[in-house]
Amino acid sequence: MNQQPTPNFSQRAWRFMSEGIWEIELSSLSRLKRLGINFVRVVLLVVKGFQDNECPLHAASLTYSSLMAIVPILTLALAILRGLGAGEWAEQRIIQSIAAMPDQFQDFVVNLFTYVKNTNFATLGGIGLVLLLWIVVHVLSCVEMSFNRVWGVNLHRRLLRKFSDYLSIVMVVPILMVAATTINATLSNPELIQLLQERFGYAHFFYSWFLSFLPLLATWAAFIFLYKLMPNTRVLAMPAIVSGVIGGSLWVGWQWFYIELQIGISRYNAIYGTLASVPIFLFWLYISWWIILLGAEIGFALQNYSTYKMEQKAHGASTQSRIMLALSIMSHAAQSMMINVPQFEINAFAHTHRVPVRMIHEVVDALVKANLLADVSDGEGRYVLLKVPDSIRVKDIINVMVQNGVTPRSLGLDMLNPAIRHVMGKMDAGSAEALKDFSIADLLQLHSRLNQAPLMNLPS
Structure with missing residues (x-):
């Protein structure tokens, strides 16, 4: 079996700056070391973002x-x-x-x-x-x-x-x-x-x-x-x-x-x-x-x-990842409404759950266009549900994320093979039958039964 050549110093340095620096666990380090690593992370993020x-x-x-x-x-x-x-x-x-x-x-x-x-x-x-x-x-x-x-x-x-x-x-x-x-x-x-x-x-x-x-x-x-x-x-x-x-x-x-x-x-x-x-x-x-x-x-x-560790991978996020994030956002927004904190702040959500903020913006924009969320701060990142949680079906949220973007008809894909439309229809019908009228309110109740705890602690 051929052995991989040992990386030289420049290759090891490049790997550390591009990957290793983001994998370091800061909680066990001294304050000065945490400050130094965070400084390097910010510099790398600025350079990469600028490009x-x-x-x-x-x-x-x-x-x-x-x-x-x-x-x-x-x-x-x-x-x-x-x-x-x-x-x-x-x-x-x-x-x-x-x-x-x-x-x-x-x-x-x-x-x-x-x-x-x-x-x-x-x-x-x-x-x-x-x-x-x-x-x-x-x-x-x-x-x-x-x-x-x-x-x-x-x-x-x-x-x-x-x-x-x-x-x-x-x-x-x-x-x-x-x-x-x-x-x-x-x-x-x-x-x-x-x-x-x-x-x-x-x-x-x-x-x-x-x-x-x-x-x-x-x-x-x-x-x-x-x-x-x-x-x-x-x-x-x-x-x-x-x-x-x-x-x-x-x-x-x-x-x-x-x-x-x-x-x-x-x-x-x-x-x-x-x-x-x-x-x-x-x-x-x-x-x-x-x-x-x-x-x-x-x-x-x-x-x-x-x-940013997750931000690096956000551009290649799968549809499944976006669906999970959309359901999580809608669940937290619904819980905010239920405990009389009507405004849901996405920046706080991003930092609490360490989710890439750019990916959150993409998902939230799709939910706003689908009239499921509304921006009440005009750019400040605070949103409210446009419907009560009982009337928002999980299947509708999934459809928003699956269908977000250019439609197959616009790309001419529906003309490739009639059998494909039949298969896609059966897949959609199967998920609709499995979820039926399962709503965001039902999702919150299921979470409570499984974990016996609220999704998050919000001020009353």
Whole structure:
């Protein structure tokens, strides 16, 4: 018998990083070792998610979409700021904040503001205003779709919630980004610094340090707000904060690095001439979206790394696995209703039972489309049954999962062999006869008889 060759160091290291790291039982390890292993797991999950979710491709798509809509978005954002009496102030601060950028980049931004100033809402008319709003909503919908892809969410916001949430983003994020430079400029007043130096002596150095830190704080706040609000699912506070801090820091670092690249920027003038500002701005915009999506992956990894061992296998889950998960979800939702806790939270279910969250979203989406569950939180992950447990047949849930996707008729499979339809009909009739009127309520009663315990402990 031929012996398998002994794996070399690189092969053993690769196997450990891809499989072994997820098989380690953490309960017996020290706190420091658990922290180190969880850190490695998060990093691996971010790298794999960034590749599997095609984030560089989405960054390119968002670069194009945002470039097409940058004038409408700026027009709407500055119009809101003008209504608050801060339009001119915001424009001046943005121009001041890019003073260190390449000349071509500054020219591009100045031209953008010129176009924005020439946009007159009165002359646009009703149709023009609706078109402008549609462009803004469309671009932000593209951003939401990219974030939802990262989080494994298939359902999108309702139209009314899109307007409310997107309006918040258009208002809050630009204000936070501009506020940093404004506060910095205000607190950098020479007279104020001299006064502090006279009053506190060498302690004013702490003030100077805090002053230099303000732009980063405002950037962190903007990224945290974006990562918390944009995905159409519940993002916990800590993953949003950590991913916002990391993403915001990378973005600020990218601005610094981009400024340092000015030496090579002059080469574009010889190639593109007066159009040199376009590729320069596109390059900056693409890397910015690249960083934003990387931060979204970090947030997902931090919130779901504990279930990733199963997440790796979720894409190849069998129909039987999906049926079992669907029945379990419906049973827990029914029990929530029976003990007067009408809302069933899928994120809590995922972490309690260590079930892949992306697989849960797929199954729940199918149940929502079948009118068995309803989202009562519009993306926050809380659902209720649309029927009483007695009227929900187990066979109906099985049919939803078996028939989820493209039908055989649409694929032309029902034309292959008439005998196949006969066999499939007998199989369906057999399962229907075996289950008859067996409902979710009956399933809960059966569970109680077999285990003498409720499915889960829920607060009353």
